[in-house]
Protein backbone atom coordinates (compact mmCIF):
# COMPACT_ATOMS: atom_id res chain seq x y z
CA UNK A 1 0.00 0.00 0.00
CA UNK A 2 1.48 3.38 -0.93
CA UNK A 3 0.72 6.30 1.37
CA UNK A 4 1.13 9.76 -0.15
CA UNK A 5 2.14 12.65 2.11
CA UNK A 6 -0.78 14.60 0.67
CA UNK A 7 -3.56 13.72 -1.78
CA UNK A 8 -5.79 16.60 -2.83
CA UNK A 9 -7.81 14.66 -5.37
CA UNK A 10 -10.40 13.25 -2.93
CA UNK A 11 -11.35 16.73 -1.75
CA UNK A 12 -11.48 17.96 -5.35
CA UNK A 13 -13.64 15.08 -6.60
CA UNK A 14 -16.30 15.81 -3.97
CA UNK A 15 -16.52 19.51 -4.83
CA UNK A 16 -15.84 19.38 -8.57
CA UNK A 17 -19.39 20.01 -9.89
CA UNK A 18 -19.80 23.12 -7.72
CA UNK A 19 -16.31 24.36 -8.59
CA UNK A 20 -16.79 23.92 -12.33
CA UNK A 21 -20.09 25.77 -12.26
CA UNK A 22 -18.51 28.75 -10.47
CA UNK A 23 -15.47 28.75 -12.71
CA UNK A 24 -17.63 28.69 -15.83
CA UNK A 25 -19.68 31.59 -14.50
CA UNK A 26 -16.54 33.66 -13.94
CA UNK A 27 -15.17 32.79 -17.36
CA UNK A 28 -18.48 33.80 -18.94
CA UNK A 29 -18.37 37.13 -17.12
CA UNK A 30 -14.66 37.65 -18.01
CA UNK A 31 -14.24 39.53 -14.72
CA UNK A 32 -11.12 37.98 -13.29
CA UNK A 33 -9.43 40.52 -11.05
CA UNK A 34 -10.78 41.52 -7.61
CA UNK A 35 -14.53 42.27 -7.85
CA UNK A 36 -17.52 40.74 -6.04
CA UNK A 37 -16.13 37.17 -5.71
CA UNK A 38 -13.06 38.49 -3.92
CA UNK A 39 -15.13 40.79 -1.69
CA UNK A 40 -17.43 37.92 -0.79
CA UNK A 41 -14.54 35.67 0.18
CA UNK A 42 -12.85 38.45 2.16
CA UNK A 43 -16.02 38.90 4.23
CA UNK A 44 -16.38 35.15 4.80
CA UNK A 45 -12.72 34.70 5.74
CA UNK A 46 -12.82 37.69 8.10
CA UNK A 47 -15.86 36.21 9.87
CA UNK A 48 -14.15 32.82 10.08
CA UNK A 49 -10.98 34.35 11.56
CA UNK A 50 -13.07 36.62 13.84
CA UNK A 51 -11.59 39.89 12.63
CA UNK A 52 -13.31 43.06 11.38
CA UNK A 53 -11.84 42.80 7.89
CA UNK A 54 -9.46 41.12 5.48
CA UNK A 55 -7.64 41.85 2.24
CA UNK A 56 -7.20 39.12 -0.38
CA UNK A 57 -3.73 39.05 -1.91
CA UNK A 58 -1.60 37.01 -4.31
CA UNK A 59 0.09 34.70 -1.78
CA UNK A 60 1.06 34.20 1.83
CA UNK A 61 4.49 35.61 1.02
CA UNK A 62 2.89 38.78 -0.31
CA UNK A 63 0.54 38.95 2.70
CA UNK A 64 3.65 39.28 4.88
CA UNK A 65 5.32 41.80 2.55
CA UNK A 66 2.25 44.04 2.26
CA UNK A 67 1.77 44.06 6.06
CA UNK A 68 5.36 45.26 6.53
CA UNK A 69 4.92 47.82 3.71
CA UNK A 70 1.74 49.18 5.30
CA UNK A 71 3.75 50.05 8.43
CA UNK A 72 6.64 51.57 6.45
CA UNK A 73 9.02 49.01 7.88
CA UNK A 74 12.24 49.16 5.89
CA UNK A 75 15.93 49.99 5.95
CA UNK A 76 17.29 50.48 9.47
CA UNK A 77 14.44 48.55 11.07
CA UNK A 78 14.84 45.18 12.73
CA UNK A 79 12.13 42.52 12.72
CA UNK A 80 12.43 39.55 15.06
CA UNK A 81 11.17 36.15 13.97
CA UNK A 82 11.79 32.46 14.43
CA UNK A 83 14.69 30.81 12.63
CA UNK A 84 12.57 27.67 12.19
CA UNK A 85 9.95 28.56 9.58
CA UNK A 86 9.30 28.51 5.86
CA UNK A 87 11.68 30.83 4.04
CA UNK A 88 8.98 33.38 3.11
CA UNK A 89 8.65 34.68 6.68
CA UNK A 90 12.20 35.98 6.61
CA UNK A 91 12.28 36.64 2.86
CA UNK A 92 9.48 39.20 3.36
CA UNK A 93 11.52 41.12 5.95
CA UNK A 94 14.51 41.31 3.61
CA UNK A 95 12.33 42.21 0.61
CA UNK A 96 11.15 45.43 2.31
CA UNK A 97 14.75 46.30 3.18
CA UNK A 98 14.55 45.60 6.90
CA UNK A 99 16.91 43.38 8.89
CA UNK A 100 15.69 40.01 10.15
CA UNK A 101 16.77 39.01 13.64
CA UNK A 102 16.52 35.30 14.39
CA UNK A 103 15.24 33.86 17.65
CA UNK A 104 15.24 30.25 18.79
CA UNK A 105 12.18 28.03 19.27
CA UNK A 106 10.34 26.24 22.03
CA UNK A 107 11.34 22.54 22.01
CA UNK A 108 7.73 21.27 22.32
CA UNK A 109 5.77 23.47 19.89
CA UNK A 110 8.70 24.44 17.61
CA UNK A 111 7.33 28.00 17.79
CA UNK A 112 9.08 31.27 18.66
CA UNK A 113 10.55 31.16 22.17
CA UNK A 114 9.15 34.27 23.92
CA UNK A 115 12.20 34.63 26.19
CA UNK A 116 14.62 34.56 23.27
CA UNK A 117 12.39 37.01 21.37
CA UNK A 118 12.59 39.43 24.29
CA UNK A 119 16.36 38.96 24.56
CA UNK A 120 16.78 39.95 20.88
CA UNK A 121 14.94 43.30 21.18
CA UNK A 122 17.07 46.40 20.45
CA UNK A 123 16.16 50.09 20.04
CA UNK A 124 15.86 49.36 16.28
CA UNK A 125 13.29 46.58 16.66
CA UNK A 126 9.96 47.55 15.05
CA UNK A 127 8.04 44.31 14.81
CA UNK A 128 7.87 40.64 15.66
CA UNK A 129 6.55 37.88 13.38
CA UNK A 130 5.47 34.83 15.37
CA UNK A 131 4.73 31.84 13.13
CA UNK A 132 2.03 29.33 14.08
CA UNK A 133 4.07 26.43 12.80
CA UNK A 134 2.39 23.25 11.53
CA UNK A 135 -1.02 24.60 12.66
CA UNK A 136 -0.36 25.18 16.37
CA UNK A 137 -0.37 28.72 17.76
CA UNK A 138 2.74 30.29 19.23
CA UNK A 139 2.63 31.46 22.85
CA UNK A 140 0.66 34.59 21.93
CA UNK A 141 -0.11 35.59 25.53
CA UNK A 142 3.53 36.12 26.32
CA UNK A 143 4.48 37.38 22.87
CA UNK A 144 1.75 40.05 22.89
CA UNK A 145 2.70 41.11 26.40
CA UNK A 146 6.37 41.56 25.46
CA UNK A 147 5.42 43.34 22.23
CA UNK A 148 3.11 45.72 24.10
CA UNK A 149 5.80 46.52 26.66
CA UNK A 150 8.28 47.40 23.91
CA UNK A 151 5.72 48.99 21.55
CA UNK A 152 6.33 46.51 18.77
CA UNK A 153 4.03 45.65 15.94
CA UNK A 154 2.86 42.03 15.80
CA UNK A 155 2.39 40.31 12.44
CA UNK A 156 1.18 36.74 12.83
CA UNK A 157 2.40 34.37 10.15
CA UNK A 158 -0.74 32.21 10.14
CA UNK A 159 0.01 30.68 6.73
CA UNK A 160 -0.16 27.14 8.17
CA UNK A 161 -2.80 27.90 10.78
CA UNK A 162 -6.18 29.00 9.43
CA UNK A 163 -8.71 28.17 12.16
CA UNK A 164 -6.06 27.40 14.78
CA UNK A 165 -6.73 28.93 18.19
CA UNK A 166 -4.80 30.22 21.17
CA UNK A 167 -6.97 30.25 24.29
CA UNK A 168 -10.13 30.52 22.19
CA UNK A 169 -8.76 33.27 19.94
CA UNK A 170 -8.29 32.59 16.27
CA UNK A 171 -4.92 32.71 14.53
CA UNK A 172 -4.63 36.05 12.74
CA UNK A 173 -6.96 37.86 15.16
CA UNK A 174 -4.48 38.54 17.97
CA UNK A 175 -1.70 40.55 16.35
CA UNK A 176 -1.98 43.77 14.34
CA UNK A 177 -1.91 41.77 11.10
CA UNK A 178 -2.38 38.11 10.21
CA UNK A 179 -0.89 36.60 7.06
CA UNK A 180 -2.54 33.57 5.44
CA UNK A 181 -1.59 31.41 2.47
CA UNK A 182 -3.89 29.42 0.22
CA UNK A 183 -1.09 27.50 -1.48
CA UNK A 184 -2.67 24.13 -2.43
CA UNK A 185 -0.97 22.18 0.38
CA UNK A 186 -2.26 24.44 3.17
CA UNK A 187 -5.40 23.35 5.05
CA UNK A 188 -7.43 25.74 2.90
CA UNK A 189 -5.87 25.68 -0.54
CA UNK A 190 -6.88 27.28 -3.83
CA UNK A 191 -6.11 26.28 -7.43
CA UNK A 192 -2.84 28.14 -7.61
CA UNK A 193 -1.40 30.86 -5.40
CA UNK A 194 -3.46 33.02 -3.09
CA UNK A 195 -3.23 34.74 0.27
CA UNK A 196 -4.98 37.01 2.74
CA UNK A 197 -4.16 39.67 5.30
CA UNK A 198 -6.40 39.99 8.34
CA UNK A 199 -6.44 43.06 10.59
CA UNK A 200 -7.52 43.45 14.18
CA UNK A 201 -8.32 47.13 13.58
CA UNK A 202 -10.47 47.88 10.51
CA UNK A 203 -8.74 51.27 10.17
CA UNK A 204 -5.72 49.41 8.74
CA UNK A 205 -7.72 47.95 5.85
CA UNK A 206 -7.93 50.85 3.34
CA UNK A 207 -4.16 51.21 3.08
CA UNK A 208 -3.73 47.47 2.52
CA UNK A 209 -6.32 47.55 -0.25
CA UNK A 210 -4.56 50.52 -1.85
CA UNK A 211 -1.15 48.88 -1.60
CA UNK A 212 -2.27 45.65 -3.25
CA UNK A 213 -3.32 47.64 -6.31
CA UNK A 214 -0.26 49.85 -6.87
CA UNK A 215 -1.31 52.25 -4.16
CA UNK A 216 -4.30 53.45 -6.20
CA UNK A 217 -7.04 55.30 -4.35
CA UNK A 218 -8.88 56.04 -7.61
CA UNK A 219 -8.26 55.24 -11.26
CA UNK A 220 -4.63 56.22 -11.91
CA UNK A 221 -4.49 58.16 -8.66
CA UNK A 222 -1.67 56.77 -6.54
CA UNK A 223 -1.30 57.49 -2.82
CA UNK A 224 1.52 55.02 -2.21
CA UNK A 225 3.94 52.91 -4.18
CA UNK A 226 2.41 49.50 -3.70
CA UNK A 227 2.48 46.57 -6.06
CA UNK A 228 0.30 44.06 -7.84
CA UNK A 229 -0.81 41.89 -4.94
CA UNK A 230 -4.37 41.28 -6.17
CA UNK A 231 -6.25 38.06 -5.49
CA UNK A 232 -8.21 36.90 -8.52
CA UNK A 233 -11.86 35.98 -8.75
CA UNK A 234 -11.27 32.32 -9.71
CA UNK A 235 -9.20 31.69 -6.59
CA UNK A 236 -11.66 33.56 -4.37
CA UNK A 237 -14.58 31.52 -5.73
CA UNK A 238 -12.76 28.23 -5.11
CA UNK A 239 -11.96 29.35 -1.57
CA UNK A 240 -15.56 30.38 -0.88
CA UNK A 241 -16.71 26.90 -1.87
CA UNK A 242 -14.11 25.20 0.32
CA UNK A 243 -14.31 27.37 3.45
CA UNK A 244 -17.54 25.81 4.85
CA UNK A 245 -15.77 22.40 4.90
CA UNK A 246 -12.62 23.61 6.64
CA UNK A 247 -13.70 22.81 10.20
CA UNK A 248 -14.64 19.28 9.23
CA UNK A 249 -11.28 18.79 7.50
CA UNK A 250 -9.47 20.18 10.56
CA UNK A 251 -11.33 17.81 12.91
CA UNK A 252 -10.38 14.88 10.70
CA UNK A 253 -6.74 15.95 10.93
CA UNK A 254 -7.10 16.06 14.74
CA UNK A 255 -8.73 12.65 14.69
CA UNK A 256 -5.89 11.30 12.53
CA UNK A 257 -3.32 12.70 14.99
CA UNK A 258 -5.08 10.99 17.90
CA UNK A 259 -5.12 7.74 15.96
CA UNK A 260 -1.39 7.99 15.25
CA UNK A 261 -0.77 8.45 18.96
CA UNK A 262 -2.68 5.28 19.79
CA UNK A 263 -0.94 3.32 17.04
CA UNK A 264 2.53 4.49 18.12
CA UNK A 265 1.70 3.64 21.73
CA UNK A 266 0.48 0.16 20.75
CA UNK A 267 3.66 -0.32 18.73
CA UNK A 268 5.77 0.55 21.78
CA UNK A 269 7.47 3.42 19.95
CA UNK A 270 6.78 6.27 22.37
CA UNK A 271 10.23 5.97 23.96
CA UNK A 272 11.92 5.80 20.58
CA UNK A 273 10.40 8.77 18.75
CA UNK A 274 8.82 12.00 19.96
CA UNK A 275 5.29 12.71 18.75
CA UNK A 276 4.13 16.28 18.02
CA UNK A 277 3.73 18.02 21.36
CA UNK A 278 0.78 20.09 22.48
CA UNK A 279 1.49 23.49 24.00
CA UNK A 280 1.06 23.94 27.78
CA UNK A 281 -1.48 26.71 27.01
CA UNK A 282 -4.93 25.97 25.52
CA UNK A 283 -4.75 25.52 21.74
CA UNK A 284 -6.78 24.27 18.83
CA UNK A 285 -4.07 22.55 16.76
CA UNK A 286 -5.19 22.10 13.16
CA UNK A 287 -2.27 19.86 12.10
CA UNK A 288 -1.22 21.31 8.78
CA UNK A 289 1.70 18.98 9.40
CA UNK A 290 2.24 16.05 11.76
CA UNK A 291 5.95 16.13 12.53
CA UNK A 292 7.72 13.61 14.72
CA UNK A 293 11.27 13.81 16.06
CA UNK A 294 13.68 10.96 15.32
CA UNK A 295 16.67 11.18 17.66
CA UNK A 296 20.05 9.45 17.46
CA UNK A 297 20.99 10.75 14.01
CA UNK A 298 18.70 8.24 12.29
CA UNK A 299 16.12 10.59 10.74
CA UNK A 300 17.48 10.52 7.18
CA UNK A 301 17.82 6.75 7.31
CA UNK A 302 14.19 6.41 8.45
CA UNK A 303 13.06 8.78 5.72
CA UNK A 304 14.79 6.64 3.09
CA UNK A 305 13.27 3.50 4.64
CA UNK A 306 9.75 4.98 4.39
CA UNK A 307 10.32 6.26 0.85
CA UNK A 308 11.37 2.75 -0.23
CA UNK A 309 8.03 1.46 1.04
CA UNK A 310 6.04 4.09 -0.84
CA UNK A 311 5.31 6.18 2.25
CA UNK A 312 5.44 9.92 1.70
CA UNK A 313 7.27 11.97 4.30
CA UNK A 314 9.12 15.27 4.27
CA UNK A 315 11.46 17.43 6.29
CA UNK A 316 10.13 20.82 7.35
CA UNK A 317 12.74 22.31 7.67
CA UNK A 318 16.21 20.86 7.24
CA UNK A 319 18.24 24.07 7.66
CA UNK A 320 17.31 26.80 10.17
CA UNK A 321 17.20 30.14 8.41
CA UNK A 322 20.05 31.76 10.38
CA UNK A 323 22.34 29.18 8.75
CA UNK A 324 21.13 29.68 5.16
CA UNK A 325 23.76 30.80 2.68
CA UNK A 326 21.67 33.78 1.52
CA UNK A 327 21.66 35.19 5.08
CA UNK A 328 25.38 34.61 5.71
CA UNK A 329 25.87 38.38 5.66
CA UNK A 330 23.81 38.62 8.86
CA UNK A 331 26.52 36.68 10.70
CA UNK A 332 24.47 33.69 11.90
CA UNK A 333 26.55 30.71 13.02
CA UNK A 334 25.99 27.21 14.39
CA UNK A 335 25.11 27.34 18.08
CA UNK A 336 23.11 30.61 17.80
CA UNK A 337 19.75 28.80 18.01
CA UNK A 338 20.53 25.39 19.51
CA UNK A 339 16.95 24.11 19.81
CA UNK A 340 16.11 24.86 16.17
CA UNK A 341 19.42 23.37 15.05
CA UNK A 342 18.72 20.10 16.90
CA UNK A 343 15.08 19.91 15.78
CA UNK A 344 15.97 20.52 12.12
CA UNK A 345 18.14 17.41 12.26
CA UNK A 346 15.46 15.20 13.84
CA UNK A 347 12.14 16.32 12.38
CA UNK A 348 10.06 14.30 9.92
CA UNK A 349 6.49 14.99 8.73
CA UNK A 350 4.13 12.04 8.19
CA UNK A 351 0.87 11.91 6.14
CA UNK A 352 -2.00 13.54 8.09
CA UNK A 353 -4.35 14.84 5.37
CA UNK A 354 -8.08 14.55 6.17
CA UNK A 355 -8.95 11.73 3.76
CA UNK A 356 -6.02 9.49 4.76
CA UNK A 357 -7.24 6.21 6.26
CA UNK A 358 -6.67 4.21 9.43
CA UNK A 359 -5.12 1.44 7.31
CA UNK A 360 -2.67 3.94 5.82
CA UNK A 361 -1.67 5.18 9.28
CA UNK A 362 -1.24 1.61 10.48
CA UNK A 363 1.02 0.99 7.49
CA UNK A 364 3.14 4.06 8.37
CA UNK A 365 3.51 2.94 11.98
CA UNK A 366 4.30 -0.65 10.92
CA UNK A 367 7.05 0.59 8.62
CA UNK A 368 8.54 2.74 11.40
CA UNK A 369 8.45 -0.16 13.85
CA UNK A 370 10.12 -2.38 11.29
CA UNK A 371 12.89 0.24 10.94
CA UNK A 372 13.63 0.32 14.67
Ligand SMILES: *Cc1c(COP(=O)(O)O)cnc(C)c1O
Pocket residue numbers: 059060061062085086088089131157159160180181182183193194195
Ligand atom coordinates in the same frame (compact mmCIF):
# COMPACT_ATOMS: atom_id res chain seq x y z
C1 LIG B 1 3.30 28.71 3.00
C2 LIG B 1 3.93 29.65 3.94
C3 LIG B 1 4.23 30.97 3.59
C4 LIG B 1 4.12 31.50 2.21
O1 LIG B 1 2.93 31.30 1.58
P1 LIG B 1 2.84 31.30 -0.03
O2 LIG B 1 1.40 31.40 -0.30
O3 LIG B 1 3.44 30.02 -0.50
O4 LIG B 1 3.60 32.48 -0.52
C5 LIG B 1 4.74 31.80 4.57
N1 LIG B 1 4.96 31.37 5.82
C6 LIG B 1 4.72 30.10 6.18
C7 LIG B 1 4.97 29.69 7.59
C8 LIG B 1 4.21 29.20 5.26
O5 LIG B 1 3.99 27.93 5.62
